[in-house]
Amino acid sequence: MWKKIKERLRLYWELIKALQTGLLLLTGITGFITSKCPIMNYAIFISLIGSLFLSISGSTVLNMVIDRDIDTRMGRTAKRPLPAGKIKPKEAIIVGLSLSLAGILWAFSLSILYGLLIFSGLFFDVVVYSMWLKRRTPWSIVWGGIAGAMPIIAGRALGVGKVDFIGILLGLSILLWIPTHILTFSMKYYTDYAKAGIPTFPSVYGFQKTRLIIAVSSVGSVLSVGIGITALGLSWGYLRLLAVFSTGLLGLVFLSIIKPSERVNMGLFKYASLFMLSSMLILISGTLL
């Protein structure tokens, strides 16, 4: 019995894309901490983490259900629990909806604005991005990006009581970071996406234009975090550190344009995640210390 439960949990852990959910959760926590709200109020802080975790993982499970036919056609994703038949779609829909609903209700119990932002993030991700646009246009990633930006905007809104300029800037940094994250990936798995019939930037606009889009969005993301740090009034040291991490990111972006290779592309993909993680840690430590 225990073994069965453990196996089920392992499958759902895979289904919620734990690393991606973790990174989005961190952005929400960062948004809240930058509001300088008294985070020692454990009840609110734990509720923030709980509501974010439930709604993000719920929407990820629902996305997996929607994309299961695509996943079956791609080598990279064919072994996921749903296409591999390890979890039934009906069961995943119930779990996904339950997690999402619990997350949204918990969010509304904290604040109506926070609840609305969490709900809109989920709506953009599941309905607009996955159900409506993903199979029609490569520009769907913009809507996926807006959904990805919601946790940090919502976290900050929960702390300050409104959607302010800094919240939008921080959200913009995520929105502009997402193309770097997704497009490097869609270049690596170009044939997989083509086989599944998903329009991506590399398949519609070509690789070199995609790299230029990555460059422009990376610069935008770096600037947004930088302006955000300045607007928050963090010490110069944090801005210097961000400059160092940004140099690494922009250096790899530049290298991917002048000397493209799969190795550089995947290096950029990994570095971009590190960059986002570091930016969030810079914002957290700059606010707290």
Place this chain on the structure above:
Amino acid sequence: MRKITLIDRIVLALLVLIASYQIVSGLNRFSGITVFYFTVAFGVLIIAGLLLILFGYEILKNQFVIVIATLIPLSLSLGLISNNYRDFHLPYLIFAFVGLILIAITRLSPSKTLATVSIVLVHGISGITIFLLPILLYIKKSTPFEILFISLGATLIGIGGILLAFLQTGRSIISGKFIFALLPWILFLTTLAFYAGLGGL
């Protein structure tokens, strides 16, 4: 070539943390331009650490690694000079600037001799500067003892550079596997020594 291990990655991550802390909190007492130089030195160590974590040791094959690596002694020596010997700052800055361009250009030229000479010249002078200057400061200016850690860091990174150079020429008496096992520790201890040394300035 030896594959990067989990321990190597942890050691390199610690390097990144120490260098990050130094950039955020350890440079505020210096003047603007000195802060810039020290930020570049620690920044290159951070990026080197991150790239090694992500790409493994294969990245060391890239011909531009040596150009970037030169920035460590060059910017650190510039910081030391701009902070302690302002009269020498401008001439040394010109030397650093010209030297770096020379290294970059000769990397692209077919002549290996020119590339080696420019590296030995620029890397050598800046390396000796960060080794000797702290000793000089300690003796002449009664600077705290900690500054000697910069000389220790210079020695360590010098050893690392020599080992890698041996490896590239294929004349190493120590196995490549052993050199790569040492490399993360050398980089980590170098960063730690530079961090401790700047505390004495």
